[in-house]
Amino acid sequence: xxxxxxxxxxxxxxxxxxxxxxxxxxxxxxxxxxxxxxxxxxxxxxxxxxxxxxxxxxxxxxxxxxxxxxxxxxxxxxxxxxxxxxxxxxxxxxxxxxxxxxxxxxxxxxxxxxxxxxxxxxxxxxxxxxxxxxxxxxxxxxxxxxxxxxxxxxxxxxxxxxxxxxxxxxxxxxxxxxxxxxxxxxxxxxxxxxxxxxxxxxxxxxxxxxxxxxxxxxxxxxxxxxxxxxxxxxxxxxxxxxxxxxxxxxxxxxxxxxxxxxxxxxxxxxxxxxxxxxxxxxxxxxxxxxxxxxxxxxxxxxxxxxxxxxxxxxxxxxxxx
Amino acid sequence: xxxxxxxxxxxxxxxxxxxxxxxxxxxxxxxxxxxxxxxxxxxxxxxxxxxxxxxxxxxxxxxxxxxxxxxxxxxxxxxxxxxxxxxxxxxxxxxxxxxxxxxxxxxxxxxxxxxxxxxxxxxxxxxxxxxxxxxxxxxxxxxxxxxxxxxxxxxxxxxxxxxxxxxxxxxxxxxxxxxxxxxxxxxxxxxxxxxxxxxxxxxxxxxxxxxxxxxxxxxxxxxxxxxxxxxxxxxxxxxxxxxxxx
Numbered sequence: 001x002x003x004x005x006x007x008x009x010x011x012x013x014x015x016x017x018x019x020x021x022x023x024x025x026x027x028x029x030x031x032x033x034x035x036x037x038x039x040x041x042x043x044x045x046x047x048x049x050x051x052x053x054x055x056x057x058x059x060x061x062x063x064x065x066x067x068x069x070x071x072x073x074x075x076x077x078x079x080x081x082x083x084x085x086x087x088x089x090x091x092x093x094x095x096x097x098x099x100x101x102x103x104x105x106x107x108x109x110x111x112x113x114x115x116x117x118x119x120x121x122x123x124x125x126x127x128x129x130x131x132x133x134x135x136x137x138x139x140x141x142x143x144x145x146x147x148x149x150x151x152x153x154x155x156x157x158x159x160x161x162x163x164x165x166x167x168x169x170x171x172x173x174x175x176x177x178x179x180x181x182x183x184x185x186x187x188x189x190x191x192x193x194x195x196x197x198x199x200x201x202x203x204x205x206x207x208x209x210x211x212x213x214x215x216x217x218x219x220x221x222x223x224x225x226x227x228x229x230x231x232x233x234x235x236x237x238x239x240x241x242x243x244x245x246x247x248x249x250x251x252x253x254x255x256x257x258x259x260x261x262x263x264x265x266x267x268x269x270x271x272x273x274x275x276x277x278x279x280x281x282x283x284x285x286x287x288x289x290x291x292x293x294x295x296x297x298x299x300x301x302x303x304x305x306x307x308x309x310x311x312x313x314x315x316x317x318x319x320x321x
Numbered sequence: 322x323x324x325x326x327x328x329x330x331x332x333x334x335x336x337x338x339x340x341x342x343x344x345x346x347x348x349x350x351x352x353x354x355x356x357x358x359x360x361x362x363x364x365x366x367x368x369x370x371x372x373x374x375x376x377x378x379x380x381x382x383x384x385x386x387x388x389x390x391x392x393x394x395x396x397x398x399x400x401x402x403x404x405x406x407x408x409x410x411x412x413x414x415x416x417x418x419x420x421x422x423x424x425x426x427x428x429x430x431x432x433x434x435x436x437x438x439x440x441x442x443x444x445x446x447x448x449x450x451x452x453x454x455x456x457x458x459x460x461x462x463x464x465x466x467x468x469x470x471x472x473x474x475x476x477x478x479x480x481x482x483x484x485x486x487x488x489x490x491x492x493x494x495x496x497x498x499x500x501x502x503x504x505x506x507x508x509x510x511x512x513x514x515x516x517x518x519x520x521x522x523x524x525x526x527x528x529x530x531x532x533x534x535x536x537x538x539x540x541x542x543x544x545x546x547x548x549x550x551x552x553x554x555x556x557x558x559x560x561x562x563x564x565x566x567x
């Protein structure tokens with residue numbers, strides 16, 4: 001992109017002048033990926049808030065969600081359900097993928113993290129990396145190493161208003177992401193289990209002294225995080241149309257960056273971090289260079305770690321009260 | 322009501338209590354006194370099963386409880402206010418109290434308030450705690466971390482009462498509080514006991530604790546050095562010298 005001999009800004013300037021339409025176009029694209037990042041980032045932040053563990057296998061749960069979407073939609077299509085009612089078939093695909101993915105998350109915690117609950121903090125982290133590698137290879141062996149195509153069953157309608165286009169699928173992804181985030185927020189703030197999750201995150205011993213079953217709350221956390229990742233995986237599979245056993249890696253690290261950007265452990269932080277990261281990526285791709293799209297996330301990660309390691313909404317480090 | 326039979330517990334690599342045998346009868350206030358590190362808090366944490374005893378038995382109403390998980394202990398009617406109060410700083414005062422009623426109320430220690438459905442009962446308990454500590458009602462929407470030390474102690478006790486315990490374990494309720502607050506807390510403890518709540522109290526403030534308690538145990542490096550009626554221990558010359566500064 002950079003042409004030799006010309007200063008950087010002379011390339012930048014004409015791009016900046018194409019402001020209106022392109023800007024809003026990138027905002028829409030950014031919100032679409034940002035919503036997905038936010039859903040996955042929530043899984044990282046919820047688990048970190050309660051266990052102080054970076055669950056590096058979380059990206060793989062997202063990848064499994066994408067595969068489950070293809071599998072279940074395939075089953076429902078073969079059974080003739082999709083022809084009968086596309087909506088019903090899609091709704092059932094979402095429900096089944098979310099349930100099965102939650103079961104994966106639940107099992108991973110019970111097998112790989114729970115036995116290490118009282119071990120030094122590095123051990124569960126290494127266990128998480130192990131689970132990540134295992135799940136990638138497990139999917140590669142059972143589903144094959146080549147790309148899988150998401151069934152073309154959903155008609156794509158393009159909504160256009162003054163040079164800005166948006167597909168119905170983009171609109172769907174943005175709405176579902178925002179609804180799930182609002183739902184999670186209400187769950188955490190208003191329900192008894194949600195309040196108990198916050199209590200456990202703040203003081204596990206005190207929570208047990210009040211009769212809260214810590215193991216149960218941890219399981220609920222993994223189930224919710226994995227369910228959100230499943231929805232994200234399914235929506236991305238619909239959006240890009242292709243799925244591969246390794247897609248969890250990059251998206252996982254980007255969502256982790258989003259969680260750090262917002263302040264790891266903070267639920268609203270993960271939501272804002274995800275959306276901001278999506279917007280930065282998309283605006284960067286539009287105005288600077290789309291070849292460096294993946295690099296923006298990590299440039300941001302480095303800047304955050306240098307300038308404000310606690311993230312946008314993170315709590316400052318220090319002794320716990 | 323509660324019985325410990327030669328209980329040993331490790332805290333880290335140190336055997337913090339070595340063969341503790343003690344009992345608490347229904348309706349009693351029993352206090353544990355002794356210097357720092359004598360094993361008083363470890364004893365309470367062992368009863369609540371945050372720490373696991375390596376040897377010995379813990380019996381509550383005749384049932385062995387040393388192998389039950391902590392949340393089962395609470396559901397049997399044992400509630401603890403731990404040292405340092407451990408308020409959830411980012412939960413509101415009301416939410417802190419609601420967490421106290423997480424299991425729904427099981428015991429009968431605190432006077433029976435209403436027999437309605439669960440929600441109704443929890444509302445009644447909330448009213449009961451607000452009557453006990455009116456300042457909590459004023460502050461119910463504030464975050465727990467913004468309360469003063471005395472208010473936090475009241476919140477911690479109120480929260481523990483929300484499960485309607487039969488036995489309340491209190492660890493250092495007077496620690497770091499102004500004398501006027503301390504006397505208010507001790508007065509509340511006496512009132513709760515008068516309503517039928519059994520109390521096991523750990524205190525550094527030995528004089529006040531022994532005056533309040535029916536019986537006391539003196540801890541010394543993980544073992545019980547002396548036990549007796551509160552009044553008798555107050556008059557004991559060794560104890561006067563070691564713990565009462567006379």
